[in-house]
Amino acid sequence: MQCVTGFAPIVGERVLLRPLLRAEARLVIAYRRDPQVARFQGWGVVDPGEIERDLAAMEPRTPCDVPGPWFQLAIVERERDLLVGDLGVRVLSEAQDNAEIGYTVAPAYQGRGYATEAVSAICAWLLGPRGLARVIAIMDGRNTPSISVAESAGFTRAAAIESKHGGAPTTLLTYERRA
Numbered sequence: 001m002q003c004v005t006g007f008a009p010i011v012g013e014r015v016l017l018r019p020l021l022r023a024e025a026r027l028v029i030a031y032r033r034d035p036q037v038a039r040f041q042g043w044g045v046v047d048p049g050e051i052e053r054d055l056a057a058m059e060p061r062t063p064c065d066v067p068g069p070w071f072q073l074a075i076v077e078r079e080r081d082l083l084v085g086d087l088g089v090r091v092l093s094e095a096q097d098n099a100e101i102g103y104t105v106a107p108a109y110q111g112r113g114y115a116t117e118a119v120s121a122i123c124a125w126l127l128g129p130r131g132l133a134r135v136i137a138i139m140d141g142r143n144t145p146s147i148s149v150a151e152s153a154g155f156t157r158a159a160a161i162e163s164k165h166g167g168a169p170t171t172l173l174t175y176e177r178r179a
């Protein structure tokens, strides 16, 4: 499947990455509302209208075409052509050879290595054909599964800053992978 602008999917062994479709907003909302999924995220209330508007605005774009805005990719299990999660990617405005990623897998499909495979695949594309120098992922220091995914995908810890989440003190970790 290609998006309207002709972006070819990034294909891994078991999952592929392609633009998330507006028609998939309800599926994404369903798993993002799960308290386990939302725990370390800054989403607050997940607004269906807002997600649909974001996905509609993304339709004419390709991932990382302009610095700044996020682009949401679907993580699709190839065997069943099933949406299992999403992966956001953006080029940083302040360092345009750097990208940031964020990833989510629906609870029913976690623990199978899908996030690790998706993160490895996007890094191969960003640091290979897309020609970027560095990919970062920022996460709560208590988010063990996310840290494990980053480390399994070849990221190393680059920074740790004290922060607050829901009013409670926490540490925000920046992980990086360089070309």
Ligand SMILES: CC(C)(COP(=O)(O)OP(=O)(O)OC[C@H]1O[C@@H](n2cnc3c(N)ncnc32)[C@H](O)[C@@H]1OP(=O)(O)O)[C@@H](O)C(=O)NCCC(=O)NCCS
Pocket: 036, 037, 038, 040, 041, 101, 102, 103, 104, 105, 106, 109, 110, 111, 112, 113, 114, 115, 116, 117, 137, 138, 139, 143, 144, 145, 146, 148, 149, 152
């Ligand atoms: C982080 C997340 C994407 C991982 O997805 P996943 O598909 O289960 O990840 P994988 O199966 O590729 O790998 C998970 C790793 O975490 C470990 N793990 C999975 N669930 C865990 C848990 N509840 N506690 C501790 N470790 C856990 C797995 O053993 C695996 O470790 P390993 O690589 O050493 O074997 C998923 O938990 C999620 O969507 N969380 C909510 C959203 C979020 O916090 N995203 C990160 C923001 S940057």
